[in-house]
Amino acid sequence: MxxxxxxxxxxxxxxxxxxxxxxxxxxxxxxxxxxxxxxxxxxxxxxxxxxxxxxxxxxxxxxxxxxxxxxxxxxxRPPPAALPAHGKAVFITGCDSGFGNAAAKRLDALGFEVFATVLDLSGDGARELQRICSPRLTLLQVDITQPQQVQQALLDTKAKLGLRGLWGLVNNAGICVNIGDAELSLMSNFRGCMEVNFFGTVNVTKTFLPLLRQAKGRLITISSPAGDQPFPCLAAYGASKAALNLFINTLRHELELWGVRVSTILPGSYKTGQSSNHAYWEQQHKQLLQNLSPALLEDYGEDYVNETKELFQSHAKQANPDFSPVIDTIVQALLAPQPQVRYFAGPGLGLVYFIHNYCPFSISNHFLKKLFVKKKLMPRALRKQSGFNLNLNLHNNNNEEKLK
Structure with missing residues (x-):
């Protein structure tokens, strides 16, 4: 030796x-x-x-x-027994459809007292919850970007809870507006994502934290891998989720002294919200084309923008319609004696994060491009430039042959 x-x-x-x-x-x-x-x-x-x-x-x-x-x-070693759901109250945002709607039904069936927020009390999702769920479930009409509505939801929740605290807050409400290259994305897209996914969620969290601290409960946030990794064509959505992730991670440290457990759930690709609504994305696409400057549209080309829309719609069609992995994870985060800081809800996410965390940048970057939006067209200006360079090379080669 x-x-x-x-x-x-x-x-x-x-x-x-x-x-x-x-x-x-x-x-x-x-x-x-x-x-x-x-x-x-x-x-x-x-x-x-x-x-x-x-x-x-x-x-x-x-x-x-x-x-x-x-x-x-x-x-x-057998996992510790789950905590009882009876007598525990949970507040969930964004229950009109998707994860929020499914989570409200599951938690109500388990015996939780559920406060479910919807944008429209007369909508299909709200009526379904009223029809299926027990009288323990309370529907609240809340747009989380409106502080007055969030404050009213707090008053309504307090009135029902009495002196009890709130065991769980599930931050589920979120939006993903028209995808596309960051330069092509409208500023309204960036602002819209930030208003709902970040500012709205921050406001709800800050508003209900006193009730969570009182119960030493659970703060659960549905985020996205797009907040950790630079998925192409998701700059507006990813930026809002990245800001949200940092806020939640900071809260995790700060709330530890209060006994509040903080978890983030990162779902895979699921058919939620407007993701499979063809008419919605057509309308978003039309709005994008109408608001792009002529010079920018000329540089990228309408066919390039169309391809992005079609690729995203194709990706959305292949998304998983079964929400159970995400809902199971929400239940686990609420009832596990020692909840995890992060949950990956969906097949393949472990591999995605492994490549992102441990492989060289060139490999992870190439993997992301192939995983999500597999573009074939180049922007129009680059195609013209490539064609010009090709013609120039051919012309130079012909001249050299003549000189010989």
Missing amino acids: EDYTLPFWIYLCVLTVFIGGAMKKILASHLSTAPTLVAWLGATVLVERLWAFCLPAVLLLVLLGLACCIYLAART
């Missing part, structure tokens, strides 16, 4: 810290089987180094056996 130089030991320590940190992060994230297998392969590389360079075989076998016993004990 004395033959090994100082750089070798530095290298071995760095490798140990890196592999150990990656293992801890991956296993704690409850990712899918493939990334976990990659993590164990990394650990195997470390073990191989230790075996070859500095540990007797017997000691190594003892360490491996001990590590396996600890790991298997942790995996086979």
Whole structure:
């Protein structure tokens, strides 16, 4: 062992810290089987180094056996019993459709006292909740971008709760307006996403936090992987979710002293809200074309903008109509004795985050482009430039042949 130089030991320590940190992060994230297998392969590389360079075989076998016993004990230990739902009150935003509507029905069926906000009390989603759910469910008409309506919802909730606190706040309401390149996205798109996804959610959270602190309850926010990763053509939506993620993560630290548990849920691709509404996206697309400057439309081309719309609609058609993974996660975050900080709700998300966190930037960047919007057309100006360069090269080649 004395033959090994100082750089070798530095290298071995760095490798140990890196592999150990990656293992801890991956296993704690409850990712899918493939990334976990990659993590164990990394650990195997470390073990191989230790075996070859500095540990007797017997000691190594003892360490491996001990590590396996600890790991298997942790995996086979039965999870702690869930908390009872009876007597607990939950406030959910955005229950007209999608996750909010499904969550309100599930939580009501479990015995929660549910306060469900909708934009339209006479809409299909509100009528469905009134028809299906028990008298424990209270419908409130709330636009979360309107502070007066949020304050009124607080008064109505307090009136029903009496001296009790609020066990759960589920921030679900959100919008995703017309997608497209950031330069093509209207400022109204950016403002609209920020008003609902960030400012509206911040206002609801701040308004109801005193009730959550009183009950030492749970703050649960439905966010998006687009807030962590730069998905092409989702700049407005992703920016609003990124701001929301930072706000929620800050609250997680600040509310720990109050006994309030804070969780973020990151769903995969699901058919929610207007995502599968063809008429809605056609109207958004028409509005975009009408408001783009002629010069910008000339540079990108109407066919380029049309392709983006068609690709997004194709992606929306393939989205998962079954909300149960997300709803199961909401229930778990509300009732688990030790809820997780982050939940990945949907197949494939573990792999997406593994590539984003651990692979080189060039690989993760290429993966995102292939995963979401697989564009084939270049902007019109670039196509013209490519054609001009091709013609120029052909012309130069012909001149060179004549000189010969």
